[in-house]
Amino acid sequence: GQQLNQSPQSMFIQEGEDVSMNCTSSSIFNTWLWYKQDPGEGPVLLIALYKAGELTSNGRLTAQFGITRKDSFLNISASIPSDVGIYFCAGQPVGGGSQGNLIFGKGTKLSVKP
C-alpha cells in the first residue's frame, strides 16, 4: 500500500536551534498536513498545504508542499521547550487513499537534549 517515509525518526533539540523534518512518498499527493502530538493527547493540526510549491507559516513553523508533489518539509525556527512532542506528516494521495483517505507518516519525536 501507499506509505509515507518521515525522517528523522527522532531528534534532540537545544533551545534556540532550528529544526527540520520531511516526508516523502513514491506517489503524488494533493494535500499535505502537519500535526503535533503532545504526550497523552490527540494530534493537533499545525499546517495544511494544498498546492505544489506552497509555503505556509504558522508562527515559528514553516511548511512547504514540494514541487514534485511527492514530498513536504516542516521547519521550526528558534525552538523552545514546548516544541517537544511527536510531529506527524499526513498526505492525501491523488485519487484518494485506501486507508480512509489520509496516509500518515510514522512521526518524528522531538526531545530536549540532556
Added chain:
Amino acid sequence: DSGVTQTPKHLITATGQRVTLRCSPRSGDLSVYWYQQSLDQGLQFLIQYYNGEERAKGNILERFSAQQFPDLHSELNLSSLELGDSALYFCASRAGANYGYTFGSGTRLTVV
C-alpha cells in the same frame, strides 16, 4: 477543545473482557476515523465511517468492531481483550475531502 469528544478518557480492564469506546464528531462532520496508537508507535488506522456506513478498513482485528449511529456518534467495540490491546485509541472527524482530520483527545485503554 477540538470539538471531537471521546469517552471515557481512561479505561482499565482485565484480559478477556469487552469494552466500548465512544466518539462524538465535530458538529456537521460526517466522517469518523478510528486509530490505535501503541506506546511510542505511530497511528494505526482501524476503520472509517461516513454518514453511518463503513467506508474503509485498515488493520482492524476481527475481535474489534465499530459502528456509526444516525446521530453520527461512533462506537468502537473491543472484545476478548489481550494485554497487547493496551493502547491509546483516537477518533477523528473530517468536514470534507479537502480538510484535515480533527482528532479527539483519545481513550487510554489498559488491559491487565
